[in-house]
Amino acid sequence: MIQQYRYIKSPIILFAKKYINSRYFGLGSNCFSRLPYYKTINFVTLSKISSNMTRESVSEKVALIGSGNWGTVISKIIGNNVMRYKEFHQEVKMWVFEEIVEGRNLTELINEKHENVKYLPGFTIPENVKAFSDLSEVVRDATVLVFCIPHQFVPKTCDQLKGKINPKAKAISLVKGFETDEKGIRPISHAISESLNISVCSLSGANIANEIAEEHFSETTIGYNYLAEGELFKKLFETKYFRVGIINDVVGVELCGALKNVIAIGAGFVDGLKLGENAKAAIIRIGFLEMKQFMKKFYGGIKDETFFESCGIADVIATCYGGRNRKVAESFVTTGKSFDQLEEELLHGQKLQGTLTVKEIHRVLSNKGINDEFKLFTTIYRIAFEGLPPKSIVENID
Numbered sequence: 250m251i252q253q254y255r256y257i258k259s260p261i262i263l264f265a266k267k268y269i270n271s272r273y274f275g276l277g278s279n280c281f282s283r284l285p286y287y288k289t290i291n292f293v294t295l296s297k298i299s300s301n302m303t304r305e306s307v308s309e310k311v312a313l314i315g316s317g318n319w320g321t322v323i324s325k326i327i328g329n330n331v332m333r334y335k336e337f338h339q340e341v342k343m344w345v346f347e348e349i350v351e352g353r354n355l356t357e358l359i360n361e362k363h364e365n366v367k368y369l370p371g372f373t374i375p376e377n378v379k380a381f382s383d384l385s386e387v388v389r390d391a392t393v394l395v396f397c398i399p400h401q402f403v404p405k406t407c408d409q410l411k412g413k414i415n416p417k418a419k420a421i422s423l424v425k426g427f428e429t430d431e432k433g434i435r436p437i438s439h440a441i442s443e444s445l446n447i448s449v450c451s452l453s454g455a456n457i458a459n460e461i462a463e464e465h466f467s468e469t470t471i472g473y474n475y476l477a478e479g480e481l482f483k484k485l486f487e488t489k490y491f492r493v494g495i496i497n498d499v500v501g502v503e504l505c506g507a508l509k510n511v512i513a514i515g516a517g518f519v520d521g522l523k524l525g526e527n528a529k530a531a532i533i534r535i536g537f538l539e540m541k542q543f544m545k546k547f548y549g550g551i552k553d554e555t556f557f558e559s560c561g562i563a564d565v566i567a568t569c570y571g572g573r574n575r576k577v578a579e580s581f582v583t584t585g586k587s588f589d590q591l592e593e594e595l596l597h598g599q600k601l602q603g604t605l606t607v608k609e610i611h612r613v614l615s616n617k618g619i620n621d622e623f624k625l626f627t628t629i630y631r632i633a634f635e636g637l638p639p640k641s642i643v644e645n646i647d
Contacts, residue, residue: 310338311327311393313344314384321368341378354382355367359374421451425506450473453470457572468491511540519643533566536565577592578603
């Protein structure tokens with residue numbers, strides 16, 4: 250039986266009185282005398298009032314920018330996690346690039362079926378994840394922005410967000426890739442941070458999307474600049490099957506996530522040529538060394554230990570054996586079709602990040618005149634885009 254407590258001037262009653270006066274009724278300091286239950290307040294009522302006030306006043310509102318294959322998998326994780334922790338508002342808004350699927354808007358299908366029927370069919374999205382085609386609506390009042398879009402769309406997306414985000418917002422980038430100019434490379438985290446004037450973390454790891462959707466065990470890495478943000482994002486993403494490590498190295502984490510796709514294309518060429526596991530292991534080893542060399546050449550401060558987190562060697566291995574960059578590169582060799590054709594046939598129009606990154610790396614190396622220092626990366630580019638025979642993958646890397 251719930252015990253009832255008469256109206257006494259205890260701290261918890263005074264708290265309730267102040268909260269009810271200011272929050273709900275605005276009836277002045279004597280509002281308790283006007284309420285029918287002013288002499289019988291129980292601790293269940295007080296608990297509900299306190300809980301609701303706490304969630305409203307301190308909760309982080311999450312906006313997910315992107316809804317492709319990986320973005321939809323992430324919506325499944327964070328949609329469940331925001332329900333578990335009081336730090337987060339329980340609704341997650343997800344931005345969807347509107348498309349017509351089965352004669353209807355994709356946003357309508359997602360919200361009705363709780364499933365992304367185009368990019369992750371067969372998997373249920375939590376009902377608290379709401380799809381919107383209006384980017385401004387998605388980020389309205391959000392304090393946590395999760396970027397999960399192809400890297401070539403980041404500049405335009407950030408331009409649309411300027412002046413529309415919460416000044417206290419923080420972000421995390423799950424984007425694979427980087428920008429380039431005549432000076433070198435520009436990490437996506439920097440592009441977002443400089444465009445929107447917010448702090449940005451990064452997430453990358455051995456994360457083949459469909460395996461995570463099926464809740465098979467995997468790891469990932471979050472790079473942070475501020476420990477409190479790293480810990481917050483760890484809570485947002487970690488589950489029993491998706492283990493999160495954090496490290497103070499935002500750029501290191503995200504560049505590993507971009508460059509591993511280049512190595513995977515080389516591994517796909519080897520698979521297409523049926524050169525065996527020894528040759529593939531050699532390409533992985535050489536590619537890993539070139540990845541590390543490239544990152545340290547263009548960015549100081551990258552930690553050696555980052556390369557041995559999930560975002561480093563683990564992601565290289567997973568992508569070279571199970572990722573779609575490897576798969577499409579293998580088909581490039583076996584079918585003779587272009588990457589554009591294969592993207593349409595095998596990925597239903599989604600773009601490979603690896604081929605874009607290959608082009609961007611080659612542009613940087615050519616501008617600097619250092620192609621010979623990165624023989625594997627250069628050979629992969631020439632096979633993919635200059636007609637060099639695929640067998641050159643093992644002939645041009647002395």
